Amino acid sequence: MDALEAIRSRRNVRHFADRPVSAADLDTILDAAWRTPSSRNEQRWDFVVCTERTQLQNLALVWSGARHVATSAATVALVAPDTDDTDLMGSIEYDLGQATMSIMIAAAALGVGSAHAAVRDQEHAREVLGFPEDRRCAWLVALGYPADRPLEPIRRPNRRPFDDVVHRGRW
Numbered sequence: 001m002d003a004l005e006a007i008r009s010r011r012n013v014r015h016f017a018d019r020p021v022s023a024a025d026l027d028t029i030l031d032a033a034w035r036t037p038s039s040r041n042e043q044r045w046d047f048v049v050c051t052e053r054t055q056l057q058n059l060a061l062v063w064s065g066a067r068h069v070a071t072s073a074a075t076v077a078l079v080a081p082d083t084d085d086t087d088l089m090g091s092i093e094y095d096l097g098q099a100t101m102s103i104m105i106a107a108a109a110l111g112v113g114s115a116h117a118a119v120r121d122q123e124h125a126r127e128v129l130g131f132p133e134d135r136r137c138a139w140l141v142a143l144g145y146p147a148d149r150p151l152e153p154i155r156r157p158n159r160r161p162f163d164d165v166v167h168r169g170r171w
């Protein structure tokens with residue numbers, strides 16, 4: 001699948017088939033994350049990839065909106081420096097958003113579904129993933145083959161109308 005097709009096919013997949021993602025495909029997805037651009041190329045992130053079922057089930061307990069992590073074939077935890085500085089946090093979050101999309105587009109190109117999850121319980125995430133005290137687990141990206149239907153370009157995405165969103169030249 002080419003890049004445009006992958007962008008058009010990606011959707012949040014929260015029900016995964018009981019089928020592993022190969023180690024080679026996971027590495028391709030992680031390579032895409034690793035190549036992500038970041039502010040001043042600071043790369044304020046680490047990626048912890050989990051594939052073991054018991055660990056995934058435990059990781060899914062970080063908040064109710066992360067339940068799909070339990071049944072994913074793999075989940076990538078995006079770990080970043082912790083800070084109270086809101087400007088710095090905004091910059092880190094922008095970079096993490098880009099890394100998230102790199103992961104999701106690469107996954108879609110391989111036919112692998114993905115879904116975000118926020119992380120509420122940092123102490124539980126730290127216990128499961130073992131990251132240092134000066135970091136937080138910012139996001140989880142669950143991965144796996146869709147249980148319902150394969151990824152294919154979405155003809156009518158549930159988005160605000162294109163012409164309301166796109167302003168040409170001036171608002």
Ligand SMILES: Cc1cc2nc3c(=O)[nH]c(=O)nc-3n(C[C@H](O)[C@H](O)[C@H](O)COP(=O)(O)O)c2cc1C
Pocket residue numbers: 010011012013014065066115116117118119
């Ligand atoms: C910043 C962000 C946080 C999100 N957090 C969660 C989450 O915690 N749990 C969840 O199930 N989905 C989460 N989502 C997925 C969104 O609900 C989803 O992307 C949105 O409804 C659009 O649907 P689509 O991804 O299928 O196009 C999150 C998405 C983003 C961009």
